[in-house]
Amino acid sequence: MTDTTMTIDKTKTDTQPAAPTKAEPDMPPAIKPAAERDPLRARIENFSFYYSNGFQAIKQVDMPILDRKITAIIGPSGCGKSTLLRSLNRMHDLYPGNRYEGKVILEPEGENLIGPEADPVLVRLRVGMVFQKPNPFPKSIYENVAAGLRVRGIKKRAVIDEAVETALRRAAIWDEVKDKLHGSAYDLSGGQQQRLCIARGLAPNPEILLLDEPTSALDPIATAKVEDLVQELSETVTIVIVTHNMQQAARISHRTAFMYLGEAIEFGDTNQIFTNPKHPRTESYITGRYG
Amino acid sequence: MSTTTQGALSAATTNQTAFDAVRKAKQKDILFATGGLVVMALAMTLLLALIGDLVIRGATRIDYGFLTSYPSRLPERAGILSAWVGSLLVMLVTAFLAIPIGIGAGLYLEEYARKGWLSNFIEINVSNLAGVPSIIYGLLALGLFVYGFSLGKTILVAGMTLALLILPIVIVSIREAVRAIPRIIKEGAYGLGADQWQVMWSYIIPAARPGILTGAIVGLSRAIGETAPIITIGALTFIAFLPPAPVTGEFPFISFAWLNDGFTVLPIQMFNWVSRPQAEFHVAAAATGVVLIALTFSLNGIAIWIRYRLRQGYRN
Numbered sequence: 001m002t003d004t005t006m007t008i009d010k011t012k013t014d015t016q017p018a019a020p021t022k023a024e025p026d027m028p029p030a031i032k033p034a035a036e037r038d039p040l041r042a043r044i045e046n047f048s049f050y051y052s053n054g055f056q057a058i059k060q061v062d063m064p065i066l067d068r069k070i071t072a073i074i075g076p077s078g079c080g081k082s083t084l085l086r087s088l089n090r091m092h093d094l095y096p097g098n099r100y101e102g103k104v105i106l107e108p109e110g111e112n113l114i115g116p117e118a119d120p121v122l123v124r125l126r127v128g129m130v131f132q133k134p135n136p137f138p139k140s141i142y143e144n145v146a147a148g149l150r151v152r153g154i155k156k157r158a159v160i161d162e163a164v165e166t167a168l169r170r171a172a173i174w175d176e177v178k179d180k181l182h183g184s185a186y187d188l189s190g191g192q193q194q195r196l197c198i199a200r201g202l203a204p205n206p207e208i209l210l211l212d213e214p215t216s217a218l219d220p221i222a223t224a225k226v227e228d229l230v231q232e233l234s235e236t237v238t239i240v241i242v243t244h245n246m247q248q249a250a251r252i253s254h255r256t257a258f259m260y261l262g263e264a265i266e267f268g269d270t271n272q273i274f275t276n277p278k279h280p281r282t283e284s285y286i287t288g289r290y291g
Numbered sequence: 292m293s294t295t296t297q298g299a300l301s302a303a304t305t306n307q308t309a310f311d312a313v314r315k316a317k318q319k320d321i322l323f324a325t326g327g328l329v330v331m332a333l334a335m336t337l338l339l340a341l342i343g344d345l346v347i348r349g350a351t352r353i354d355y356g357f358l359t360s361y362p363s364r365l366p367e368r369a370g371i372l373s374a375w376v377g378s379l380l381v382m383l384v385t386a387f388l389a390i391p392i393g394i395g396a397g398l399y400l401e402e403y404a405r406k407g408w409l410s411n412f413i414e415i416n417v418s419n420l421a422g423v424p425s426i427i428y429g430l431l432a433l434g435l436f437v438y439g440f441s442l443g444k445t446i447l448v449a450g451m452t453l454a455l456l457i458l459p460i461v462i463v464s465i466r467e468a469v470r471a472i473p474r475i476i477k478e479g480a481y482g483l484g485a486d487q488w489q490v491m492w493s494y495i496i497p498a499a500r501p502g503i504l505t506g507a508i509v510g511l512s513r514a515i516g517e518t519a520p521i522i523t524i525g526a527l528t529f530i531a532f533l534p535p536a537p538v539t540g541e542f543p544f545i546s547f548a549w550l551n552d553g554f555t556v557l558p559i560q561m562f563n564w565v566s567r568p569q570a571e572f573h574v575a576a577a578a579t580g581v582v583l584i585a586l587t588f589s590l591n592g593i594a595i596w597i598r599y600r601l602r603q604g605y606r607n
Contacts, residue, residue: 089482091478091481091482094477094478094481096405096406121484121485121486122484124481124482124483124484124485125484126484128482128483128484129482131475131478131479131482133475135473135475135476135478135479136479137476137479137480137494138476138497138498147480147483147485147493148483148484150493151480151483151484151485151489151493152484197479200479200483201482201483204483204484
């Protein structure tokens, strides 16, 4: 990572959060130490979300997001997992009438991302997002990755050049595109496009990267590449991933949250959730009884 | 399963029924396709016949003299110089007014306006305005611009009238172009932290550019053939002079005096000649028609070419 591109990146501190994680009722004492050991990047507290038609898609969710760890959100269709993810960078603000309640605290500053004083645009500068379907812009590969920097008013060619290369390397796609940086992003395969979108999200050095079912439109080989990439990235950036693929959550995430009908039913170490779920609903979901 | 309860219905019978249904559906397909082909061929033949008739009667009349002469009471000396210059200048004013206002209004309505009963009301009205007969715009312009504002029967007023006329068309097509941009692209841009202004300038406008340009040109090609509103505001039918040139030899080199000049346009020249008794004038009218159709087609051609070009490459 280059310091030249860190326009908004706060230095990642390892200081303990001021308040300890709120203990979930279902969480056994055995996994608590892990939660205490890892520094927090964000805390979702008593969070509810209402769509403009009045439907409450998220009901009083509490969830810690650990720094430089992969947090997976799983659950059946319509359980609110994507809605929760999209709340974290205020995507719902694009459509009028949607309403948040509760808090999403970004650590270590303790800023409430959904508070009335938080500007959605500034939140999105700090929390990046990769979407379900690869959505490269109709521009060159280079301009796609540079987009996030241009949005931030960075104009110096050298700075952008370097950030683009760094991001493409981090997204493990540099070798495939370095000779056609100025070719159209639409000429890439679906899997390459998705990794390009990850590079685009990484270029401005976000504090958290949100991935909304990033492999649901990809074939198994492209999926494997994206999964490898996400695991590598978790060493440097905090990742929250929504997936309806339980195996994927089990393979790549450190922590898993299970959501059902807008509620966070269970949250814990991925191993524990998949091998020893505490809640009967979690158990029946991961054993394939519904979904 | 329902079939198990109806054991009498054998698999063979079921298949036979299904085959019959498919065969019937196919026959309907063929019938519809044939009917459609006939109707289309009829429409195209009529159109081609009209244009062909015009070309056969008028094409030979078009020469350098025809394009560079003023109208005359002698049919063999009559030309369309003042008409095509007038059309050009009126189009210039129309484009200058309708395109920026249309783009601004379309983008505002689609991107910025709060969705509610008011924006629905405006949307319905804009669509309705696109269907209002053009002579109504002429009456409006006559009352408002010519008499109300005392602007006279000038190029400026004609341009303003035609701009009003095509504004709804331009707005509707721009809104459609903007709406056609996938939501996922917009969300991608917002997701990077772009604000609304950046999203509009860097993502929406570039992506909608083919549609925006097409809308503008289709609007202009409608305006160039309009006769009724121009007659209503009182364009001259016989004009043997050109408006002052927009570019002058002395400082500040650009003159807007032409805006306040009288004028005629191609459709009016044509209308005028058609209503003369002499057959030679009818030939001149046909020739004017050929020029007008050629202009309209080339405007549409430019629109298609732009759309094709811009779709091709997103390279930079």
